[in-house]
Amino acid sequence: IQAPMKKIVCYCLQFWKEEFHAGLYLTLGVFLALAIWANYEFGIKKILIDSRNKELTQIPAYLLFYGFPYLFALFAWAYCTSNWSRLRQTGFWGYLLFALLLLSVKSWFYYHQPLAILLFLQPAWIWGTELLWNMKSSLFYLVPLLGFWWIVDRKTMPSFYGLTKKNFEATPYFIILLAVAPLIVIASLQPDFMRSYPQYVPGSMEEALGWSPWVSTGLLQLFYGLDFTFVELFFRGFVVIGMARWLGPGAILPMVAVYCFLHFGKPAGEAIASVFGGYLLGIFVFYSRSILGGVILHWGVAWLMECSAYAQILFSSD
DSSP states (O other): OHHHHHHHHHHHHHHHHHHHOOOHHHHHHHHHHHHHHHHHHHHHHHHHHHGTTOTTHHHHHHHHHHHHHHHHHHHHHHHHHHGGGGGGGGGGHHHHHHHHHHHHHHHHHHTTTHHHHHHHHHHHHHHHHHHHHHHEEEEIEEEEEEEEIIIEEEEEEETTTOOTTOOOOOOOHHHHHHHHHHHHHHHHTTTTTGTOSOOOOOHHHHHTOOOOHHHHHHHHHHHHHHHHHHHHHIHHHHHHHHHHHHHHHHHHHHHHHHHHHTTTOHHHHHHHHHHHHHHHHHHHHHHHHOOOHHHHHHHHHHHHHHHHHHHHHHHHHH
């Protein structure tokens, strides 16, 4: 194994040696496989969540939607590893409820649309909506988590939920990114890919306002990347590093289950990939206590998907 990759390979080997349980992995694997199949076959998320568009009832619906996979994975882990005592620790359920509420309110929030109409001229409404959408995570992840960390966790957790360079080496993550790049290009050729990507196609707005498409698209892509930074802060930082005080490495699999459900509504291949990606990132973060590797991979994968979609548009127009 080359030196740059040795550390993260060791993370995986250590985790599998100490934490692998065949029954647990089989149970969770079957559960997620059935959930993915049911969602893309019958439109479960559309029925339970999307049908309540812009209604306050969507918040408790999201709580159930995200809470169910987390609790299923959590109880499966506790049962298979005989770790029920960890679930009776003071503060655990309050911490979990805060995390699920944060995720549910963020998923429900739709006021970026009327705000875009107020803040931007008519030709820029679509662009403004996308911009504000990509800024939602800074509002619903960064700000509340910063307050929570300052009040609750600052004395016991020196880093802000893994936002630190300590024990972090960037090289392995760039190597992984290079390795998955061909897979992303192949995935971009699937029929449903272009229904989700790219996030924005420059055109009439730039012509009407005299904007450079490089500027408008570049700004959106910048905030698109920042959105993933705060996603990593929440899922790998708060939900793994934060919950590890009670669950230890058991914080990883419940996070993976919720992270998979978060991708329902995106192409099915992306939801499947989120299981493996979230799982590996959870292991890396648990041992390194830094989310920066996940930030590199998330930005890189997201921008590779955007570039692949733009490339298809460019070549199809020739």
